[in-house]
Amino acid sequence: MSEKNLQIVLARRPIGAAQETDFRLEEQPLPRIGEGQFLVRSHYLSLDPYMRGRMNDAKSYAKPVALGEVMVGGAVGEVVESRHSAFRAGDFVVGPFGWQLYAVSDGSGVHKIEDRRIPLPAYLGVVGMPGVTAYVGLLDIGQPKAGETVVVSAASGAVGGVVGQIARIKGCRAVGIAGGREKCRYVVEELGFDACLDYKAGDLYENLKNATPQGIDVYFENVGGEIFDTVLRRVNPFARVPLCGLISQYNVSEPYGLKNVSSLLVNRVKLQGFIVSDHLARWPAALKDLAQWVVDGRIRYRETVAEGLANAPAAFIGMLNGRNFGKQLVKLI
Amino acid sequence: MSEKNLQIVLARRPIGAAQETDFRLEEQPLPRIGEGQFLVRSHYLSLDPYMRGRMNDAKSYAKPVALGEVMVGGAVGEVVESRHSAFRAGDFVVGPFGWQLYAVSDGSGVHKIEDRRIPLPAYLGVVGMPGVTAYVGLLDIGQPKAGETVVVSAASGAVGGVVGQIARIKGCRAVGIAGGREKCRYVVEELGFDACLDYKAGDLYENLKNATPQGIDVYFENVGGEIFDTVLRRVNPFARVPLCGLISQYNVSEPYGLKNVSSLLVNRVKLQGFIVSDHLARWPAALKDLAQWVVDGRIRYRETVAEGLANAPAAFIGMLNGRNFGKQLVKLI
DSSP: OOOEEEEEEEOSOOSSSOOGGGEEEEEEEOOOOOTTOEEEEEEEEEOOTHHHHHTSOSOOSSOOOOTTSBOOOOEEEEEEEEOBTTBOTTOEEEEOOOSBSEEEEOSTTOEEOOOTTSOGGGGGTTTSHHHHHHHIIIIIIIOOOTTOEEEEESTTSTTHHHHHHHHHHTTOEEEEEESSHHHHHHHHHTTOOSEEEEGGGSOHHHHHHHHOTTOEEEEEBSSOHHHHHHHGGGEEEEEEEEEOOOHHHHTOSSOOOBOTHHHHHHTTOEEEEOOGGGGGGGHHHHHHHHHHHHHTTSSOOOEEEEESGGGHHHHHHHHHTTOSOSEEEEEOO | OOOEEEEEEEOSOOSSSOOGGGEEEEEEEOOOOOTTOEEEEEEEEEOOTHHHHHTSOSOOSSOOOOTTSBOOOOEEEEEEEEOOTTOOTTOEEEEOOOSBSEEEEOSTTOEEOOOTTSOGGGGGTTTSHHHHHHHIIIIIIIOOOTTOEEEEESTTSTTHHHHHHHHHHTTOEEEEEESSHHHHHHHHHTTOOSEEEEGGGSOHHHHHHHHOTTOEEEEEBSSOHHHHHHHTTSEEEEEEEEEOOOHHHHTOSSOOOBOTHHHHHHTTOEEEEOOGGGGGGGHHHHHHHHHHHHHTTSSOOOEEEEESGGGHHHHHHHHHTTOSOSEEEEEOO
């Protein structure tokens, strides 16, 4: 292993929209492992909206990435060297390996990939963090009942696509919101949603009204901003709003002012912000169900794959602007 | 009974702020009762913020008051004539008798007042709808634990004052927000809150920060708007927000745009809109506890009493603008 390690580090904190110059590619010698550690060669890196929050120096549920530090992120890869009793060279693993080719781990937050019926990168998507996010948010917080209407924003994304498909499995009407005709067609034709509305086409409220003749019982929120405000006009009494993300707000300097707060009162809505890492006890059940649904073809997905670590910043910024299609990955090998 | 009935009817629907000319005083002959009905002479009429919503022709949890119809409202009074098996002349009752001197009732939503240790008008306040609202919202939705910090807006009002006092009974730190030094002094000195912040004095965020050194675990929301936005900057992880009212928004034509929505996500806040009438099963337990706390002097309250039905519109508008002090009543006899 005469190879070097490549890393993407945080070069500066963005003000408003993140830019490629906020990141820096660095070459490092290959790290050495100590007793109780192992070395992972990552195959795929996951890019996720939450990473934008870690670039800010703000109080949040997780500490920010320090300047000059490797960007955080999940990845799948292969153990290439081990002095750890539970991991052996040749094991495939998923874990918090960051934006780099090689990572040293002591096993914290790392899971071995045993079920190879499912392709490796899916462990970063439908049978990984985004899939469990969809599962916990929809089922535990949204509590959909058969016959109800579930609406999800960013419906072609890694989380949103799973939300709507689980809603269908549970006997609900699933309506997506996505940006562009192509994404909407995919959401309906490939993922099997009952309808999908293109927010870029205008008239979102009218289109939503037509697509949700019985109103909205669960709104799984990924985007925030004007779309959230519009959806609030269609929620039913006792609707539930799992608040998973606000991607429209991560990359702006001035937050959107939400006007239809009164709908939360009048309709006695229950809105709950959540982070999937608070629900670790649910992961095994979620992953078991999700894996089975993927194997059975009941949950489908799509990936957008950037090639090479050097392209991760551009792919990340593209994702924040909705230019990905389904789960955004970076192929590292 | 040669007397006439006096009624206040809705004369027109307000646009923005309600005005006295939106109401009309009418004189009617005394109504006659049929079999299974009784006639109530009201002693006190309750004025409550929710009534502003009923003046609009908008989809809500209750149907609007029709033009020319008597304004809705709770009142306490005495049965003066009865052809109903469960109510007799001389019974004191609380019920939805509306803005009028005399009302005919079939008993729907009417309760007999048995415990005369508590003064009659309190059945419209601390041991009535506002008290139960405070009880259900704080205990069932807010779920405060001893040692936590509870913040309540409109803290000198009929609901807010009870919220903070129950919070203290449950071992929490109670911090109120109210308009003006006099109200704040009352909230601390008479009601026993740990602190009360005057939002009219400016620097609400700084004052809130000083008054909530451990952050905010429960925010009982009565007002909405900028105060809500400010409080959201101080909520702790896993905070609960019982959303009871948005009085700052009832009487304006343009709603305030709430900016700190991201705090709901980052802090995994549970926000729940509620209406006390959805929680009928909890009323008996709530009223029992509230009555005991009042008798024991653990819950105190204040009333602002307008004299005579003709003054109800002005008193109502005053209340929407915070000119009342504690529970707003109209004395009718």
